[in-house]
Amino acid sequence: MKIAIAGSGAIGSGFGYLLKKGGHEVTLMDFWEDHIQAVQQNGLTIAVNGQQDNIDIPMDKPENIQEKFDVVFIFTKSMYLQGMLEAIEHTLAGNTKVVCLLNGLGHEKTIAEYIPKENIIMGTTVWTASLEAPGKTSLMGQGPVEVQEVDPKGKEAALTLVQVLSDCGLNGIYSADVHFTTWRKACVNGTLNTLSALLDANIEELLQSDYVQHLIREIVEEFSRAAKAKGIGLEVEEMITYLNEASKKVGTHYPSMHQDIMNKRPTEVDFLTGEVAKIGAKNGFKTPKSQTLTELIHAKEDVLGISREH
Amino acid sequence: MKIAIAGSGAIGSGFGYLLKKGGHEVTLMDFWEDHIQAVQQNGLTIAVNGQQDNIDIPMDKPENIQEKFDVVFIFTKSMYLQGMLEAIEHTLAGNTKVVCLLNGLGHEKTIAEYIPKENIIMGTTVWTASLEAPGKTSLMGQGPVEVQEVDPKGKEAALTLVQVLSDCGLNGIYSADVHFTTWRKACVNGTLNTLSALLDANIEELLQSDYVQHLIREIVEEFSRAAKAKGIGLEVEEMITYLNEASKKVGTHYPSMHQDIMNKRPTEVDFLTGEVAKIGAKNGFKTPKSQTLTELIHAKEDVLGISREH
Numbered sequence: 187m188k189i190a191i192a193g194s195g196a197i198g199s200g201f202g203y204l205l206k207k208g209g210h211e212v213t214l215m216d217f218w219e220d221h222i223q224a225v226q227q228n229g230l231t232i233a234v235n236g237q238q239d240n241i242d243i244p245m246d247k248p249e250n251i252q253e254k255f256d257v258v259f260i261f262t263k264s265m266y267l268q269g270m271l272e273a274i275e276h277t278l279a280g281n282t283k284v285v286c287l288l289n290g291l292g293h294e295k296t297i298a299e300y301i302p303k304e305n306i307i308m309g310t311t312v313w314t315a316s317l318e319a320p321g322k323t324s325l326m327g328q329g330p331v332e333v334q335e336v337d338p339k340g341k342e343a344a345l346t347l348v349q350v351l352s353d354c355g356l357n358g359i360y361s362a363d364v365h366f367t368t369w370r371k372a373c374v375n376g377t378l379n380t381l382s383a384l385l386d387a388n389i390e391e392l393l394q395s396d397y398v399q400h401l402i403r404e405i406v407e408e409f410s411r412a413a414k415a416k417g418i419g420l421e422v423e424e425m426i427t428y429l430n431e432a433s434k435k436v437g438t439h440y441p442s443m444h445q446d447i448m449n450k451r452p453t454e455v456d457f458l459t460g461e462v463a464k465i466g467a468k469n470g471f472k473t474p475k476s477q478t479l480t481e482l483i484h485a486k487e488d489v490l491g492i493s494r495e496h
Numbered sequence: 497m498k499i500a501i502a503g504s505g506a507i508g509s510g511f512g513y514l515l516k517k518g519g520h521e522v523t524l525m526d527f528w529e530d531h532i533q534a535v536q537q538n539g540l541t542i543a544v545n546g547q548q549d550n551i552d553i554p555m556d557k558p559e560n561i562q563e564k565f566d567v568v569f570i571f572t573k574s575m576y577l578q579g580m581l582e583a584i585e586h587t588l589a590g591n592t593k594v595v596c597l598l599n600g601l602g603h604e605k606t607i608a609e610y611i612p613k614e615n616i617i618m619g620t621t622v623w624t625a626s627l628e629a630p631g632k633t634s635l636m637g638q639g640p641v642e643v644q645e646v647d648p649k650g651k652e653a654a655l656t657l658v659q660v661l662s663d664c665g666l667n668g669i670y671s672a673d674v675h676f677t678t679w680r681k682a683c684v685n686g687t688l689n690t691l692s693a694l695l696d697a698n699i700e701e702l703l704q705s706d707y708v709q710h711l712i713r714e715i716v717e718e719f720s721r722a723a724k725a726k727g728i729g730l731e732v733e734e735m736i737t738y739l740n741e742a743s744k745k746v747g748t749h750y751p752s753m754h755q756d757i758m759n760k761r762p763t764e765v766d767f768l769t770g771e772v773a774k775i776g777a778k779n780g781f782k783t784p785k786s787q788t789l790t791e792l793i794h795a796k797e798d799v800l801g802i803s804r805e806h
Contacts, residue, residue: 384694384792387799395798397791474784481707482694482792488705489697 187350190215190255192274194245196315198261200325201356203232206243208354213253214245215274222246224321233324248273257283257347260297264290264457265494271300283343287311287331289442290457291372292464294336304340307347308364309333310371313356329357334364365418373409373420374429376458377402379443380479383453384486386444390437393430401475402426405459408473412465447486452494455483497660500525500565502584504555506625508571510635511666513542516553518664523563524555525584532556534631543634558583567593567657570607574600574767575804581610593653597621597641599752600767601682602774604646614650617657618674619643620681623666639667644674675728683719683730684739686768687712689753690789693763694796696754700747703740711785712736715769718783722775757796762804765793 187210191202194214206212214230216222225245232239248270254277262270267288278284278301285307286293297306311331317323331351335344344360351358361367381392381401392398406425413420446453459476466473487494497520501512504524516522524540526532535555542549558580564587572580577598588594588611595617596603607616621641627633641661645654654670661668671677691702691711702708716735723730756763769786776783797804 381795385796385799386696391799392795395795397795397798401788401791401795472782472784474782475788478711478785478788481711485691485702485705485707485711486695488707489695489701 187211187256188253189213190251190258190274190277191261192248192258192270193261193266194221195261196317196323197311197313197325198259199230199232199317199323200234200313200315201259201261202243203230203239203241203325204234204354204356205350206241208350210350210354212243213251213255214243215248215251215277216245217247217273218320220320221317224319228321231322235326248277251277253277254279255282257285257350259285260288262288263452264288264293264454265452267293267296271297275300281305283307283340283347285309285333285347287333288457289371289375290454291368291461292457303337304335305343306336307333307340307344308336308368309361310364310367330359331356332359332361332364332367334361336364365416366420369409369413369416369418369420370425370428372458372461373406373413373425374432375441375443375454376409376462376476377405377429378433379441379453380405380455380459380483382441383443383447384479384482388438388440388444389433393433402429404475405479408459408462408466408476411471412462412469412473412476415465415469415471443483447483447490447492450490450492452487452492453483455480459483497521498563498566499523500561500568500584500587502558502568502570502580503572503576504531505571506627506633507621507623507635508569509540509542509627509633510544510623510625511569511571512553513540513549513551513635514544514664514666515660516551518660520660520664522553523561523565524553525558525561525587526555527557527583528630530630531627534629538631541632545636558587561587563587564589565592567595567660569595570598572598573762574598574603574764575762577603577606581607585610591615593617593650593657595619595643595657597643598767599681599685600764601678601771602767613647614645615653616646617643617650617654618646618678619671620674620677640669641666642669642671642674642677644671646674675726676730679719679723679726679728679730680735680738682768682771683716683723683735684742685751685753685764686719686772686786687715687739688743689751689763690715690765690769690793692751693753693757694789694792698748698750698754699743703743712739714785715789718769718772718776718786721781722772722779722783722786725775725779725781753793757793757800757802760800760802762797762802763793765790769793 190213191198194216229242287309313327315325348358348360410420460480462476463473500523501508504526539552597619623637625635658668658670720730770790772786773783
């Protein structure tokens, strides 16, 4: 298969590497000059669960790539999705499948502005990755990658993709309800990431506080109501149990939004609590916690001088 | 006059010093052993606007003081007011005036549990002070101290107090509406202190953010509504203008709640946005911003391991 990775940072490089090792024709796309140069000159150096390797793999800016692809995986921050779609539009054929594993809500609608719904495959993944230096990355975990079509006509493509992912060691799973999985993940991030970033605390420190537990419940109630407005059943008690269970495994981990704030990068808050607040406003119900948290995170970006331009 | 200072930290020591220099019989009361010992052994060392002095002044724990006083000034953190009243109750005669210049809301009601309303004098001050070491403090500013009785029968006592304060260089002013002044000050603190503590930003950094300005407006609207429920006219536009004007003078200053958080001390948030949320709940209107901010500040105390026991 001819596969492109649109956004080849830590996680994108990891997927690109395993797909290429699995026998596919893979092209990495990104905008970061230093990273592109490093990969072009020295290949991609990568450790998959500690296993070091170096491979030659084509990498360039989208504007320099003239081919069309069978499948494009998008790995950008939520707020750069639209810009990336603009940049790669010329590489999409009428039947190119676009796979979106981004965190956050509302992405399907954004992608549907560029390609037919039957070509969209949505999903989530728990693979983690880090980028140590230009051209040097690592991939951690065992996955899985859960994916599902968003239009019945796309089911065959989704099943093929699951096979491709699994054959390449990425642990593909066909999701029976990708919308639910996406919302559940967004709800975990919308509670723990925002509170961690705002209170400068790791997951373990957060969950010990009764006030945090109270806030989590209120935020989850808003996510549940917004999910319902979108036809998705996100049950409050189940969600709170899931969230506390999932958190036990990560303990002293600082979520990505905390890292964004510490490194003075814009956060994805608009696609988490921000999207819940938007859905509430559209459907006539109040989301005081989601709205306040979104405003406070943006206020925090402001006082740190973080630009939200993209 | 026989005057006691109940809570003789930075600001209390400053008031005690100037009142004693003005010819009154002043006793300092506090609970901090090291500070009491230092003052007992070496006197109180103080700089008033840079002017150094050292005086002998009686100081002890309330339980060791058996006299009764004409006037008692209370200078504690809001959450220690009730405990202080318990501790000094035996020093209050039937006609002892209690003067409360604390920040925050709801104190009058607490004091009225211990003495008749006609003996309560409420006020605000803009004197600032710091405590460098046990027995060593400084007082800065020119005041004023605005005071007013809360019961018409207390007016003469309030006017006498204004005279005493002015004679001693503390710049006493008779306030025409001490409830308004208290609410206005609480509103400044309830917006800027909470946001500064939460976002780890000084006043100047805060006010540059559009998101902060938006949050300030929403918080002020809630303060205005709660004030109205208490019969006090706190007009939103006037308050926002006042707040921005007052803030220009303090620029890079970090408010006291930020300092509390940095020094891992409990905050006074329950007597600012917390009180607004309580008034809202009692009077059947929503205060989402005040409530969320109060919860977030308490969550921040929790993750820092700050105890709220007193």
